[in-house]
Amino acid sequence: MSFSILARCARTGQLGLGVASYSIAVGIYCDASVRPGIGVTFTQGNALPSNNRLALNALAQGWGSEQALRQLIENDPSFEYRQIGIVDREGGAAVHSGRSLLGYAGHRAGAGWVVIGEAIAGENVLNAMAEAFEAVPPEDLEARLLAALEAGRDAGGLAGKGGRLPERSAALVVWGVRDYSDMDLRVDLHERAVDELRRVYADFKPTAAFYEERARNPRAAVSAMTFAETLRNEQRRAVT
Amino acid sequence: MTFSIIARCPRTGRFGMGSATFSIACGRRNESVRPNVGISKSQAFYLRQTDVLALNMLQQGYTPEYIMRTLEAADPDFEFRQFGIIDRAANVVAYTGKSTKPWSGQIVGPYYATYGNVLAGPQTLQGIESGFLRHPDGQLELRLLEALEGGRDAGGQAADGKRWPERSAWIRVVDRLDHPEVDVRVDLHDKAVDELRRVLEEFKRYQDYYLERVRDPGTGIPEEDFVAALK
Numbered sequence: 001m002s003f004s005i006l007a008r009c010a011r012t013g014q015l016g017l018g019v020a021s022y023s024i025a026v027g028i029y030c031d032a033s034v035r036p037g038i039g040v041t042f043t044q045g046n047a048l049p050s051n052n053r054l055a056l057n058a059l060a061q062g063w064g065s066e067q068a069l070r071q072l073i074e075n076d077p078s079f080e081y082r083q084i085g086i087v088d089r090e091g092g093a094a095v096h097s098g099r100s101l102l103g104y105a106g107h108r109a110g111a112g113w114v115v116i117g118e119a120i121a122g123e124n125v126l127n128a129m130a131e132a133f134e135a136v137p138p139e140d141l142e143a144r145l146l147a148a149l150e151a152g153r154d155a156g157g158l159a160g161k162g163g164r165l166p167e168r169s170a171a172l173v174v175w176g177v178r179d180y181s182d183m184d185l186r187v188d189l190h191e192r193a194v195d196e197l198r199r200v201y202a203d204f205k206p207t208a209a210f211y212e213e214r215a216r217n218p219r220a221a222v223s224a225m226t227f228a229e230t231l232r233n234e235q236r237r238a239v240t
Numbered sequence: 241m242t243f244s245i246i247a248r249c250p251r252t253g254r255f256g257m258g259s260a261t262f263s264i265a266c267g268r269r270n271e272s273v274r275p276n277v278g279i280s281k282s283q284a285f286y287l288r289q290t291d292v293l294a295l296n297m298l299q300q301g302y303t304p305e306y307i308m309r310t311l312e313a314a315d316p317d318f319e320f321r322q323f324g325i326i327d328r329a330a331n332v333v334a335y336t337g338k339s340t341k342p343w344s345g346q347i348v349g350p351y352y353a354t355y356g357n358v359l360a361g362p363q364t365l366q367g368i369e370s371g372f373l374r375h376p377d378g379q380l381e382l383r384l385l386e387a388l389e390g391g392r393d394a395g396g397q398a399a400d401g402k403r404w405p406e407r408s409a410w411i412r413v414v415d416r417l418d419h420p421e422v423d424v425r426v427d428l429h430d431k432a433v434d435e436l437r438r439v440l441e442e443f444k445r446y447q448d449y450y451l452e453r454v455r456d457p458g459t460g461i462p463e464e465d466f467v468a469a470l471k
Binding site: 022027028046047050078082100102160161162165178181184185186188199200214215216221223224225228 | 241262269270271286287288292339341358399417418420422423424425427428439443446450454456458463
């Protein structure tokens with residue numbers, strides 16, 4: 001009961017993923033799903049959190065995304081219940097949708113990206129996500145990932161036996177060259193988690209650089225309160 | 241402006257931390273907790289690389305005390321930083337630079353440390369500590385939540401006589417596995433600590449179901465049925 005997109009930005013080399021799910025706190029399964037200069041991976045359907053490190057370790061040893069995926073499948077007796085995506089640092093994409101997943105399950109893959117979805121309304125969700133991601137290649141990776149999640153939501157999103165299911169949690173994660181994420185935002189429990197993720201993103205995006213600069217040059221820093229007020233005023237001016 | 245608590249559960253050996261702040265998405269800093277190694281959580285004018293560096297050193301065998309001295313020697317802006325480090329033996333240090341914004345300070349206990357800046361006063365940290373110690377036999381994640389609530393109820397964050405809301409909050413607990421056992425977040429909310437209780441309580445209801453689904457997906461019921469049975 002999730003739909004996700006994993007991708008490598010061809011412009012910056014950043015790696016990231018966007019996830020939306022009926023399960024709560026789905027972002028917990030994004031732990032270690034990205035490793036800079038190595039790849040990005042995610043297992044859903046029935047999550048297997050140990051798969052993240054295993055997939056990235058296989059890539060780091062030198063296996064390509066297809067071979068890494070094969071190893072994950074052979075390592076897991078319940079592989080038919082899993083849905084797995086891998087994108088390596090060269091954009092090589094590999095994807096697996098097990099036969100025992102509930103509801104409609106499927107995937108799309110392109111140069112540097114993978115879309116996976118299970119218990120979704122249908123293939124139009126996958127197509128809409130792929131189109132939205134490919135529509136804006138010059139944008140920042142996180143913006144493209146978020147646009148793909150919104151397109152998946154708008155194309156019908158998640159579906160259970162009784163019809164549409166809400167996205168109750170969502171996550172947006174992007175890493176660049178550093179030992180920590182460039183962006184890592186989550187909504188853990190919400191009736192419209194993708195909408196809420198957009199709200200968090202809109203507020204976080206302009207502050208990210210502020211916090212970095214503040215730490216690098218603390219003697220010249222303005223306070224967080226002053227910055228927050230300045231930002232609010234700017235946003236108010238932009239609205240009027 | 242942030243208050244945090246880092247701890248090693250004396251019963252189970254699990255590591256956990258809780259944090260609440262005016263800034264957005266404090267829980268994005270998952271590099272601060274490393275299973276089987278320890279916790280390094282920096283704040284105030286923090287460089288994220290600091291936590292990675294400190295945990296790498298812990299993993300190499302240096303003590304928290306030595307790491308703190310090394311960080312000081314390497315950082316011309318050390319007086320602006322605030323952090324705590326705890327290792328597997330529950331050796332714990334905390335540091336609050338004199339140029340962090342007032343009120344700032346720390347309490348170091350036998351297996352935990354709590355520290356914050358731009359707080360209402362020492363009462364915020366006292367509230368955190370007494371919340372944490374209220375149920376010493378409780379699960380670490382619940383103790384951390386009570387700690388954050390204690391800090392909130394004791395006045396939380398304040399500057400120039402004005403209270404500042406907790407807009408994001410985070411609890412992360414790791415055991416022996418590489419991935420976290422509990423990791424719940426509120427990234428942007430008017431009452432982030434209140435909301436974190438709602439999320440954590442809900443998460444606890446799902447925790448066993450999700451673990452079983454990971455382990456043996458063929459035997460479980462669909463999640464929508466599980467949710468219906470909860471109500």
